[in-house]
Amino acid sequence: MTKIINEQKRITLFWSGASGAPYGLRLLESLLAADYQVYLLISSAARVVLATEHGLKLPSGPKAAAEALAKHLQCPTDKLVVCGKDDWFSPVASGSAAPKQMVVCPCSAGALAAIAHGMSDNLAERAADVVMKERGQLLLVVRETPFSTLHLENMLKLSKMGVTIMPAAPGFYHQPESIDDLVDFMVARILDHLGIEQVMVPRWGYDQRDK
Ligand SMILES: Cc1cc2nc3c(=O)[nH]c(=O)nc-3n(C[C@H](O)[C@H](O)[C@H](O)COP(=O)(O)O)c2cc1C
DSSP: OOOOOOTTSEEEEEEOSSSOHHHHHHHHHHHHHTTOEEEEEEOHHHHHHHHHHHOOOOOSSHHHHHHHHHHHHTOOSTTEEEEOTTOTTSGGGSTTTOOSEEEEEEEOHHHHHHHHTTOOOSHHHHHHHHHHHTTOEEEEEEOOSSOOHHHHHHHHHHHHTTOEEOOSOOOSTTOOOSHHHHHHHHHHHHHHHHTOOOOSSOOTTTGGGGO
16 A cells, blocks of 8 residues: 555546657656655556657656656655556545646646546546546646547536646646657646646746746
8 A cells, every 4th residue: 555645745647548658648747846755547548649759668667667756756656546447445446545636747638638538447537537536626638630529528527627627738838948848838838727836838938037
């Protein structure tokens, strides 16, 4: 059983099968750097995306995957818990133990639909359902283009329930010079919403005036 280190600094992160592995990796890195205990859920398609976009092939076992990620990100493993998709005894599966915050990043149209309809067919979908029923904070970093009416309806439905929909749509007003700058833009906005301090991207109207 995983020991809960700090009730306040726990979060669930779901990497679903949308394009955008760099967002997911950078967010994970940032959460661990902020001393969060991260319950990481990774769909089968997300593993394919990670290998395709980042060349990172994760071992199938949750423990080995956590070790591979910790090695890749050069961070300690003690705060990273990778959960299997049928690990129904994970804390994220129950309102009595789940973290109050969850981010799906990147979020596929498939994951969006499953969450919007409360499918709970695997641990990630169940975790999202739990966060919603417990009135916690759920952020979906949706990546698809264009959006169909169905995607838009699913997003509207969830938004009306208090879920934050954050399309993976980085801005350009911070004058990005690299892909990392674009990734940081999105991750910074996610951290802002989670209430986690970040210095990756200056806030509008503050640091820019000093330039
Ligand atoms: C390399 C790759 C990129 C993909 N990109 C997207 C995407 O950007 N948005 C999306 O909705 N689905 C995308 N898909 C399709 C989803 O992975 C697929 O619909 C999957 O079943 C979604 O389920 P999951 O999110 O639960 O993994 C992509 C698949 C692959 C292999």
